Amino acid sequence: MTPEHDLFRRVMRWIRGCGGVSRGEPASTSLDSTLATRVLALLLAFAMMVGSLPARAQNGPGPLIRDAEIEQLLRDYTQPVLRAAGLAKQNIRVVIINDRTFNAFVADGRRIFINAGALMDAKTPNEIIGVLAHESGHIAGGHLAKMRQQIENASTAALLTMLLGAGALIAGASSGSTGGANIGVAALSAPQSIIMRSLLSYQRAHEEAADRAAVKYLAATGQSPKGMYDTFKRLADQTMYQTQGADPYMQSHPMPAQRVASLEELAKSSPTWDKKDPASLQARHDLMRAKISGFLERPETVARRYPPSDTSLAARYARAIASYRFANPKAAAAQIDGLIAEQPGNPYFHELKGQALLEGGRPAEAVEPLRRAVRLAPNGALIQIMLAQALIATNGTKQADEALSLLRSAMSRESETPELYTQLAMAYSRKGDMAQADLASAQAASMRGDTITARQLAARAKTQFPVGSPSWVKADDIFSFRPGEAPRPSN
Numbered sequence: 411m412t413p414e415h416d417l418f419r420r421v422m423r424w425i426r427g428c429g430g431v432s433r434g435e436p437a438s439t440s441l442d443s444t445l446a447t448r449v450l451a452l453l454l455a456f457a458m459m460v461g462s463l464p465a466r467a468q469n470g471p472g473p474l475i476r477d478a479e480i481e482q483l484l485r486d487y488t489q490p491v492l493r494a495a496g497l498a499k500q501n502i503r504v505v506i507i508n509d510r511t512f513n514a515f516v517a518d519g520r521r522i523f524i525n526a527g528a529l530m531d532a533k534t535p536n537e538i539i540g541v542l543a544h545e546s547g548h549i550a551g552g553h554l555a556k557m558r559q560q561i562e563n564a565s566t567a568a569l570l571t572m573l574l575g576a577g578a579l580i581a582g583a584s585s586g587s588t589g590g591a592n593i594g595v596a597a598l599s600a601p602q603s604i605i606m607r608s609l610l611s612y613q614r615a616h617e618e619a620a621d622r623a624a625v626k627y628l629a630a631t632g633q634s635p636k637g638m639y640d641t642f643k644r645l646a647d648q649t650m651y652q653t654q655g656a657d658p659y660m661q662s663h664p665m666p667a668q669r670v671a672s673l674e675e676l677a678k679s680s681p682t683w684d685k686k687d688p689a690s691l692q693a694r695h696d697l698m699r700a701k702i703s704g705f706l707e708r709p710e711t712v713a714r715r716y717p718p719s720d721t722s723l724a725a726r727y728a729r730a731i732a733s734y735r736f737a738n739p740k741a742a743a744a745q746i747d748g749l750i751a752e753q754p755g756n757p758y759f760h761e762l763k764g765q766a767l768l769e770g771g772r773p774a775e776a777v778e779p780l781r782r783a784v785r786l787a788p789n790g791a792l793i794q795i796m797l798a799q800a801l802i803a804t805n806g807t808k809q810a811d812e813a814l815s816l817l818r819s820a821m822s823r824e825s826e827t828p829e830l831y832t833q834l835a836m837a838y839s840r841k842g843d844m845a846q847a848d849l850a851s852a853q854a855a856s857m858r859g860d861t862i863t864a865r866q867l868a869a870r871a872k873t874q875f876p877v878g879s880p881s882w883v884k885a886d887d888i889f890s891f892r893p894g895e896a897p898r899p900s901n
Contacts, residue, residue: 479761485504486691491546697724764780773800798837
């Protein structure tokens with residue numbers, strides 16, 4: 411229980427002790443009951459306000475997208491910016507949310523969340539890099555921690571004021587004084603509006619600071635702020651009608667027109683305003699957008715976005731993915747082979763071929779293209795996991811040994827990926843090592859949040875290892891885990 415909720419509980423006990431509300435007993439008068447109900451409603455509203463403000467995620471993270479190619483591109487986008495922001499050593503990751511709307515946010519100091527819709531809508535790398543630079547500005551500025559501290563300070567002050575208001579309200583009700591009751595209601599209502607406006611003002615200042623920081627980072631890395639400006643202007647134009655007549659002091663972000671005007675002046679003064687994205691980076695960006703379309707959109711949508719008349723590499727990539735996803739393996743195979751013929755050194759075309767064969771029930775044929783992909787992208791842990799899956803599916807002990815080697819290598823970068831432990835369990839099972847298979851299955855269940863299954867498997871694994879051995883300790887950690895703690899990844 412948070413300190414705010416604990417204080418709220420004590421406030422409610424105090425109100426009940428004053429005779430305003432008593433569980434199981436009727437209120438002394440209808441006025442007492444009505445006023446006490448107002449107290450409860452106002453306090454609950456304040457508690458909900460406090461609980462909702464820190465998160466910038468709006469609806470919170472939904473299902474995530476994992477893809478080696480897209481994640482590598484986003485790493486290449488962010489690394490120069492993170493260095494300029496002094497964040498290079500903090501191992502900050504960009505996490506992709508499967509959501510078609512345009513949004514990006516930070517929820518902690520380790521991750522930048524970005525919607526697939528933002529990646530799809532951004533026509534140039536510079537547009538996405540500008541958004542990532544803005545979010546990096548929030549992390550470098552410590553804005554989340556500062557906002558939490560501001561909320562904590564505001565919570566204490568507001569609840570104390572509301573205590574006084576509740577006292578005045580109940581005292582007025584008990585004495586029959588309408589004036590005293592009105593003062594109490596005013597004292598209860600005022601803090602909510604004041605605190606909300608104060609916190610929103612604080613957040614707007616953070617947004618402006620992140621804009622300024624982003625322009626600075628982009629200039630330091632020799633990149634243009636134009637993409638960032640174009641993106642925010644487009645979003646402002648889309649929301650201009652919605653914000654007409656809105657109270658500017660009750661917004662979490664600066665008003666669209668005001669923000670764009672400030673950003674325009676700042677961005678156009680940058681010495682890198684006219685800098686263009688390298689053609690090679692634009693080509694990778696186009697492939698990323700095509701890949702998202704191919705995997706997330708219906709084939710008719712893909713066909714409209716990338717018609718047969720479009721013979722660009724990106725368009726052919728999108729159509730090849732859509733073909734294999736929607737049961738046209740022969741056409742897909744020819745299209746993917748055409749991509750490989752044009753760019754034989756592109757690891758992700760080989761990965762796509764292997765993935766199509768693996769998901770088409772031909773794991774033995776998937777092994778070679780996936781091996782090529784791993785050779786071309788030696789740090790592609792997700793591709794290593796897929797190759798291991800194909801090897802395990804061939805049912806050979808020798809292949810299981812190779813799969814184990816791949817999975818152990820991938821673990822250094824993907825220790826929190828449930829599929830890695832699922833494949834580990836299957837590889838150990840192929841070799842007849844049921845103790846390690848149970849432990850890996852327990853780790854997979856723990857990563858997925860299935861605590862009951864994880865504890866059952868961990869308990870069984872513990873009986874098969876010497877007490878105190880590394881594997882026994884891992885199993886014991888999983889068995890001892892309780893919901894609310896962070897899952898404990900294997901090393």
